[in-house]
Amino acid sequence: MRILLVTVSLLLALCSNGFALMPAMVIQQDTTLQDTSARDTSLQANEFDIGRDSIFTDVPLEGVLNPRALSIFPAVSLQQYIKGNAPGVHVHESSGEPGVVQSMFIRGLSVPVLSHRDLYDAQPLVVVDGIPLISNDHPFAFDIQQYRFDRIGPATNLLASVDMNNIESVRVLRDLASAAKYGPKAANGVIEITTKQPEKKSKKISFNSYFGMVQRPTVTTINGSYENDFRRQFYNKYTTNGRYNDDDVYPIYLSDSLNSSYYGPSDWSDSYYQNNLIHGISADISGGSERANFRFSVGNMSNKGIADNTGLNRYSAMFAINMKPLKWLMFSAMVNGNRLERHRNKNLRDRFAQMNYLPDLSSPLAPNDEVYSGYLDKFENSFDDNFTNLIQGNAKLVVDLDRLSFTTRLAVDYNEGYRDLFYPRPLLEENSYASNYYGFNQRLIFDNTLTYDWDIDDRNRLYLEGSAILEWDAHKYNYAYAYKGVNDFIKLNLLESDPYNPNYLIPTAFPRELVYKFLDRTKRNLVSFYGRASYNFDSKYTVSFLLRSDGSSNAQPTERWFISPTLALGWNVKNDLMAGNTVWSNLNLRLNAGRLGKLNSFDNYSQGPQYTAELSYTGNKINPGYNGLAVLTRPYDFGWVGYGIPWAYTDQVNVGVDASWINDRYRMSVDAYYKEDKNQMLGIPSFAEFGYTQSYHPGMDVRNMGVELMLGADVLAHNDKTVGWTTSLLMNYNQNQLTALPNGLDEIVIGDRLLRVGEAVDRFWLYTNNGIYESDAEIPEQDGTRLSYNGNEMHAGDPKWADLNNDNQINDADKTLMGNIFPKVTGGFNNAFTYQDWSLGVDFYFNLGRNIVNQEMSNRFNFINREGNIEMSSVKEITYWEERGDYSQYPLYNPWSSVIPYRAEQDLFLENGSFLKLRTVSLGYDLSSILKSRRSSINRIYVYGSAHNLLTISSYSGRDPELVNFTGYDTGYGMAIPTTYTIGVKVDL
Numbered sequence: 001m002r003i004l005l006v007t008v009s010l011l012l013a014l015c016s017n018g019f020a021l022m023p024a025m026v027i028q029q030d031t032t033l034q035d036t037s038a039r040d041t042s043l044q045a046n047e048f049d050i051g052r053d054s055i056f057t058d059v060p061l062e063g064v065l066n067p068r069a070l071s072i073f074p075a076v077s078l079q080q081y082i083k084g085n086a087p088g089v090h091v092h093e094s095s096g097e098p099g100v101v102q103s104m105f106i107r108g109l110s111v112p113v114l115s116h117r118d119l120y121d122a123q124p125l126v127v128v129d130g131i132p133l134i135s136n137d138h139p140f141a142f143d144i145q146q147y148r149f150d151r152i153g154p155a156t157n158l159l160a161s162v163d164m165n166n167i168e169s170v171r172v173l174r175d176l177a178s179a180a181k182y183g184p185k186a187a188n189g190v191i192e193i194t195t196k197q198p199e200k201k202s203k204k205i206s207f208n209s210y211f212g213m214v215q216r217p218t219v220t221t222i223n224g225s226y227e228n229d230f231r232r233q234f235y236n237k238y239t240t241n242g243r244y245n246d247d248d249v250y251p252i253y254l255s256d257s258l259n260s261s262y263y264g265p266s267d268w269s270d271s272y273y274q275n276n277l278i279h280g281i282s283a284d285i286s287g288g289s290e291r292a293n294f295r296f297s298v299g300n301m302s303n304k305g306i307a308d309n310t311g312l313n314r315y316s317a318m319f320a321i322n323m324k325p326l327k328w329l330m331f332s333a334m335v336n337g338n339r340l341e342r343h344r345n346k347n348l349r350d351r352f353a354q355m356n357y358l359p360d361l362s363s364p365l366a367p368n369d370e371v372y373s374g375y376l377d378k379f380e381n382s383f384d385d386n387f388t389n390l391i392q393g394n395a396k397l398v399v400d401l402d403r404l405s406f407t408t409r410l411a412v413d414y415n416e417g418y419r420d421l422f423y424p425r426p427l428l429e430e431n432s433y434a435s436n437y438y439g440f441n442q443r444l445i446f447d448n449t450l451t452y453d454w455d456i457d458d459r460n461r462l463y464l465e466g467s468a469i470l471e472w473d474a475h476k477y478n479y480a481y482a483y484k485g486v487n488d489f490i491k492l493n494l495l496e497s498d499p500y501n502p503n504y505l506i507p508t509a510f511p512r513e514l515v516y517k518f519l520d521r522t523k524r525n526l527v528s529f530y531g532r533a534s535y536n537f538d539s540k541y542t543v544s545f546l547l548r549s550d551g552s553s554n555a556q557p558t559e560r561w562f563i564s565p566t567l568a569l570g571w572n573v574k575n576d577l578m579a580g581n582t583v584w585s586n587l588n589l590r591l592n593a594g595r596l597g598k599l600n601s602f603d604n605y606s607q608g609p610q611y612t613a614e615l616s617y618t619g620n621k622i623n624p625g626y627n628g629l630a631v632l633t634r635p636y637d638f639g640w641v642g643y644g645i646p647w648a649y650t651d652q653v654n655v656g657v658d659a660s661w662i663n664d665r666y667r668m669s670v671d672a673y674y675k676e677d678k679n680q681m682l683g684i685p686s687f688a689e690f691g692y693t694q695s696y697h698p699g700m701d702v703r704n705m706g707v708e709l710m711l712g713a714d715v716l717a718h719n720d721k722t723v724g725w726t727t728s729l730l731m732n733y734n735q736n737q738l739t740a741l742p743n744g745l746d747e748i749v750i751g752d753r754l755l756r757v758g759e760a761v762d763r764f765w766l767y768t769n770n771g772i773y774e775s776d777a778e779i780p781e782q783d784g785t786r787l788s789y790n791g792n793e794m795h796a797g798d799p800k801w802a803d804l805n806n807d808n809q810i811n812d813a814d815k816t817l818m819g820n821i822f823p824k825v826t827g828g829f830n831n832a833f834t835y836q837d838w839s840l841g842v843d844f845y846f847n848l849g850r851n852i853v854n855q856e857m858s859n860r861f862n863f864i865n866r867e868g869n870i871e872m873s874s875v876k877e878i879t880y881w882e883e884r885g886d887y888s889q890y891p892l893y894n895p896w897s898s899v900i901p902y903r904a905e906q907d908l909f910l911e912n913g914s915f916l917k918l919r920t921v922s923l924g925y926d927l928s929s930i931l932k933s934r935r936s937s938i939n940r941i942y943v944y945g946s947a948h949n950l951l952t953i954s955s956y957s958g959r960d961p962e963l964v965n966f967t968g969y970d971t972g973y974g975m976a977i978p979t980t981y982t983i984g985v986k987v988d989l
Contacts, residue, residue, distance in 0.1 A: 072922055072946055074212060074278055074982050076303050076312055078126065078159040079104055081170075082191070084828035084845030084919060087671070087708045088174040088732050089124075089189075092822075094965050096977035098303045099312035099342040101136065101150075101157045103966065106174055106189030108704035108734040109822060110598075110650065110677040112761040113966050114750055116142050116151070121601055124189040125182055126159060129334060131392050131411045132185055134441040135159050138475035140602065141439070143637075144518050147353035147872060149973075152479055153437040154342055154386040154417040156312075161338035161390045163299050163316045165208050165282040168196045174708075175654040175673060177568035177592035180546050183469070183528050184562070184597040187650045187677075195334075196284070198295040198322055203287035210280050210984030216273040216306045217976045220883040223367050224262035228254050230887070231863060238797055238894045251867055253363045266367035266881055271376060276304030276311070278980070284318075294321045305343075306978040313341040328400050335393040342386040346379065349875045349973065354421065357483070359429045362868040364876035372878060381424040381488050390415040407449045416440040424488035432485040434510070439477030446470045459538040469528040476521040482510035522603050525553040540576040544568040546594075554600040555647060556608070562647040566594030585664045590656035598648040598677065605681065605696065608643055640687045640695035648680045648698065667712040675704040682742055683750070697742035702761055706734035724834040731827040736760050752905060754817060762821040764853060764968060767814060767906040768802035772891040782808040789899040797894030799901045799908070810899075819910055821968030824849030828919075837929055839944075843920040852913035852956060852964050856972030857885045858904040864895040879972065886957045904969065913961040915954035922946035940988040948980040 075081050079102040083091035092103040106124045113119050116139045126135045141152050173179040173190040182190055231254070253262050282299030297318045304311040320334040344350070348365070352358050365372060394411035419437040447469040454462045486509060530548030546566040555562075573587040604610060656671040678701045683694040711729045718724020738761045741748060747756040754765040773779050775796045780787045780803070787794045787803065789810040804814045825848035833840040859866060859873070866874045890908065893901035902908075924944030931938050954961045963974030 072210070072924075072944055072982075072984065073920060073948065074210060074280060074303065074946075074980055075164075076160050076301075077102055077157045078162040078191070078193075079157070081162075081164060082172070084826070084843075085730070085830075086170075086172045086191075087669075087710055087730055088706075089172055089191075090732070090734075090822065090826050092966060093962055093977065095963065095974040096306070097310050097345060097975040098305050099156050099160055099310075099340065101155060102159075104191070105822070106172065107673060107675055107706060108736045109761055110188055110675075110702055110704070111680060111700075112702070112738070112750075112753070112755055113821075114753060115139075116148060117601075119966055122188060124191055125179075125185045126191045126193070127182065128162075128193045128336070128392060129195055129394065130409070131394055131413055131445070132182060132443070133158075133392065133413050134415065134443055134473070137417070137439070138441060138522065138601070140475065140520060140522055141477055141479070144479070144520075145353075146356050149350060149353050152354075153419050153439050153477065154340075154388050155344075156340050156342045156386065156388050156417065158340075158388070158390065158415060160312060160314060160340055161316070161388075162193070163282060163297075163301070163314070163318075163338075165206075165280075165284070165299060166195045166297055166316075166318055166336075167193055169194045174671070175592055176566045176594035176596055176650075176652050177544070177590075177654065180548065180564070180566040180594060180596055181467075181530065181532070183526070183530075183548065184550050184552070184599045187596050187598045195318070195320070195336075196286075196295060196297075198288055198293035198320055199286040200288065200290050200293050203285065205283070205285045205989040207283045207987040207989075208280075208984070209282070210982045212278050212980055212982030212984075214276050214278060214304060214306050214978040214980050216275050217978075219269055219273070221266040221269050221367060222881050222883050223264065223266040224254050224259070225257070226883070228257070234892060234895050237892055238896065251362070253366075261366040261368045261371045264368050267369040268365075268367045268372040268878055268881060271369055271373050272878055273307050274304075274309075276306065278303045278982070280984075282316075288322075290324070292321075292323045294319070296320075305345075305975060307975055308345040308347070309343060310345050310975070311343040315339045330396075330398045330400070332396040332398070333394070336391065338390045340388040340390070342388075344384055344386060345975070346376070347973065348877055349872060351423070351427075352872065352875065354435065355423070355428065355433050355481070357428065357431075357433070358870050358872065358875075361870060361874045361876075364880055365878045367878070367881035378424065378426045382427065383420065383422050385418065385420045388415060388417045403453050405451045405453070407451075409445070409447050409449075411445040411447075413443040414440065415442075431483050432488055433481065433483055434485060435479070435481035437477065437479045439479075440475070442474050444472045461536045463532075463534040463536075465532045465534075467528075467530050469526075471526040471528070473524040473526070474521065475523075476519075478519045480515065480517040482515040484514050485510050523553070524599070524601075524603065526599070527551040538575075540572050542568075542570045542572075550597055552597075552599055552647075554603050554606045556606050556643060556645050558644060559646050562597035562649065564595045564597055564649065566592065566596070568592035568594075583661050585660040585662070586658065588656075588658040590654070590658070593651075593653040595649055595651050598650060598680070600648075600681075604638060605641055605645060608641055610638060610641060636691050636693075639683050640690070640692045642695065642697075645681065645696075645698050646679055648678065650675060650677045652676075665714045665717075667710075669708075669710040671708040673704075673706055673708075676739065677702045677704075678740075682748070684742055684745070684748065699740060699742035699744075701738070701740035703737045703739050704734055705737075706732065708732050718834045721836070724832075726832045728830050729827070730829075731825060733825050735824060736762065749812070754815065756817065759817050760820060762968070763817040764819045764821065764851065764910060765815045765817055765905070766819075766853075766910060767799075767810070768804070768816055769906045769908040770800040770802055772893060773798050773800055780808065792898045794899065795894070795897065797892075797901075798897050798899055799891075799893055799906070801906065815905070816907075818907060819851030819968075820849060821966075822850060823847040823914070837926040839922075839924045839926070841920060841922040841924075842918075844916060845919045846914075846916045847961070848914045850913040850961075851968065852911050852958070852961060853904055853969045854885065854909045854911055854956075854958050855904045855969040856958065857890070858902050858909050859972070860885070860887075861890060861893075862895065862900065862902040865900055877973075884959060884972065889957070911957060912955050913964070915952055915956065915961045917949065917953075918951040920946060920948050921950060938987065938989055940986070942986040943984070944986075945983045946981070948982075949977050950979060 073081060076098050079091045082089055088107045090105045103119055104124055105122060110122050111118050113122060120136055120139045123136060126133045135158050137151055137153065142148050145152060171192040173192055179186040179190045257263050280301045282297060284295060284297030286295035288294055299316045301314040316338045318336045322330060322332045324330045365375060392413045394409055396407060396409045399406040417439050421435045423433045425432045447467060449467040452464040456462060528548060528550045530546060532544065532546040534544040536542045549561055549563045551561045569591040571589045573589060574584055578584050653674045654671060658669045660667040679698045680700040681696045681698050682700045684697050685693065686695045709731045714726050716723055716725040738755055738757055738759060741757055747754060752765060755761060773794060773796050779794050785808060787808055801810045802814060803810060827846055829844040831842045868874065895902065922944055924942055927941040952960060958970050960976060962977060964970045
């Protein structure tokens with residue numbers, strides 16, 4: 001009967017008691033200086049906490065080193081710190097170039113990621129000291145870009161501003177029981193960062209520093225002779241006398257074997273790849289008393305790339321202060337400022353995309369170092385200044401009247417980006433180019449929270465909380481670019497083309513008709529109210545219920561508000577049924593379920609029908625106007641937006657078990673979740689008769705189900721004379737499925753992707769390749785008609801693409817959904833070994849169940865259709881002269897065939913992208929025992945050396961299975977993730 005009652009209680013009224021594997025509802029009462037607004041007795045479920053005291057003497061159950069250990073890793077961004085170390089999180093790192101934007105996904109994909117807009121909407125919320133950050137530049141600027149590789153502006157990863165030396169703890173909040181308090185922004189999960197707090201005692205000084213080197217990769221370079229031999233095998237097989245027809249002209253740069261620029265030494269890599277130095281330096285001082293204290297820190301990080309003179313510099317400063325003039329009154333303030341300076345690559349593709357201009361592409365960059373160095377010299381008169389300023393701050397007033405507490409806070413998050421760019425005439429067919437970008441993202445928050453914490457008696461406890469939150473977001477950019485400046489020496493007023501301006505001091509720099517200007521601004525206001533009640537009985541059973549109401553200006557007028565509930569349940573089995581058991585240290589069961597609204601990131605959806613058009617004979621995207629007059633033309637670019645569009649929302653259920661036994665020596669946590677994101681909008685082709693190409697409709701549902709497993713063990717207990725070994729394994733399994741499309745559709749084609757109800761949203765849509773037709777006699781016929789591809793008859797030398805519907809035609813109907821763009825299983829395997837004061841760490845990272853389309857290899861074989869055309873696919877970087885991939889695994893198709901046999905959308909180029917990486921090996925020595933014996937004023941000195949990204953095991957034939965874009969295609973543009981070596985020291989005074 002008792003078990004039955006407990007089960008019923010669990011299903012009806014209990015809440016999670018947290019992830020710390022500790023008894024429920026433990027709250028310290030402290031009348032000294034502390035932030036009572038941070039007190040949270042709801043015992044949030046599924047919180048992933050990195051905070052631990054030691055560096056290598058303890059690897060937490062979660063499989064993540066604590067912030068002090070993470071600071072040993074010379075990562076540039078928060079994403080790199082978390083990758084492979086946090087349950088439920090997948091980090092997408094498509095390039096090793098320092099400072100580039102990276103993505104995170106918590107518990108799978110909430111939407112099909114078809115564009116940068118979808119990528120933006122799928123990101124988790126990052127919170128620093130209660131301030132929800134704007135962690136990505138708003139994607140609305142992509143609307144004015146012809147080429148959408150990088151967003152205009154600095155395009156710098158805003159989370160590269162996080163200095164791990166300032167971090168006290170990091171938690172990943174994966175389910176609604178823990179994340180719902182942050183509202184609709186938390187629908188994709190939350191990464192919650194708490195910075196180090198001021199000391200409430202005598203002065204403390206810390207110093208942390210590392211210096212190291214990034215190692216250039218070992219590459220095999222090729223020249224025109226290698227490329228000529230590669231192409232000649234196709235000419236010899238499919239042409240007479242090595243020439244296909246009169247229209248086929250062999251490339252000039254390959255036609256003369258005496259041309260030393262292409263057929264001579266291929267030594268360009270010495271000017272492109274470099275070994276570079278990196279460093280990180282930070283220091284902080286804190287101190288005070290229980291009534292007033294402070295902390296001040298400064299830092300600098302410089303991370304150079306391994307190629308193309310890329311790099312990122314960060315300068316940071318942080319100040320926090322607490323003052324408690326009365327026992328019941330406290331004032332707190334924090335300011336965190338950072339500056340990011342990014343040195344970008346000189347890729348041709350990125351430069352041409354920025355300029356919206358493609359020059360003659362008949363001759364690529366030469367592999368000869370003397371020639372390539374001459375090309376780099378042309379950048380001497382150019383400049384590309386990229387920097388981003390970021391600041392976060394808050395001011396808090398806390399009134400603590402024992403059980404009753406009131407907190408009012410004003411917080412701000414602001415960042416601004418600049419990019420000033422100039423390319424001289426030698427780089428652009430004697431046409432100079434200049435552009436200027438300024439943009440900002442800002443968030444202002446005013447919130448008030450009232451809490452009541454009541455210990456009813458020794459066994460019963462009640463916690464009540466209510467909050468009202470006002471939030472204002474704004475995003476803006478001003479952008480202009482121009483061509484054909486009067487010369488390459490004017491560096492002022494480059495984009496000013498109005499000679500009648502009274503402030504105009506120099507001649508017109510650029511012709512007025514070749515100056516393009518853009519500006520845009522979007523806003524969002526959010527009003528939120530929530531109430532939460534938590535009850536705990538005898539540290540055994542807990543229940544928490546949260547109800548919130550959110551109103552968004554980006555929702556339509558008839559659908560402004562959304563009400564969402566969350567119920568969390570928990571049972572401490574150890575305290576209830578096994579209090580006297582000495583084997584089990586902890587055993588907790590958790591169950592929570594809830595609903596949370598999802599915000600529209602664009603204000604377009606709140607306005608009903610609208611009209612956005614492009615008018616440009618140049619092909620550039622410009623504002624819909626002609627000579628200053630507003631003009632409309634069809635088709636309208638944005639798409640039809642109707643009325644009555646409801647909020648999208650996410651429904652989630654989580655069941656978890658946390659356990660440890662034998663004095664916490666062995667630890668385990670398992671979570672199973674069901675998550676469905678509903679009523680999401682999707683553009684559907686329609687309303688062509690009104691001038692639209694698509695209309696936006698709600699009704700897209702995506703389901704994610706998965707299991708997260710964390711195991712930890714102190715395999716060998718550590719003492720001064722024996723070896724200690726602590727290990728942890730983290731594994732995340734996720735499977736997504738599209739469960740509904742708008743308007744009851746079963747499937748829809750968007751670009752090169754097919755979305756079908758019942759299938760995963762991250763599948764490739766490809767032709768099935770069964771080999772090659774060696775002769776015309778092998779090609780199937782029906783009623784005397786030969787098999788065709790989109791109306792073009794197949795011939796000898798063409799691929800054997802499977803005719804799945806047996807209609808004697810190869811077209812989209814014969815494509816198959818196959819593979820997965822994102823991994824089904826991610827995780828890490830971390831080990832810490834200790835002996836006396838020595839520590840050794842060995843960490844692995846893995847992805848399983850993912851696939852890659854090797855587009856770089858497709859481009860290499862598709863040389864006929866890419867040669868010399870004035871289009872982006874024909875651009876050849878200097879890395880074109882680098883041997884990559886395995887040519888022997890591909891048939892020799894006829895590259896001149898009208899069916900384009902080496903197109904990327906076939907399983908010929910689909911490969912297994914699973915991998916295992918040895919990510920970090922570190923060795924350290926703690927001098928604390930020596931210092932204590934000598935009664936030194938220095939409390940601690942820890943010295944260490946580390947090596948990172950040492951080994952990758954994968955069957956993928958490309959360079960690195962991580963270097964793919966969010967569509968799952970390896971284009972070859974991702975800069976290699978470097979092998980890094982560092983030595984460092986941490987000092988506490």
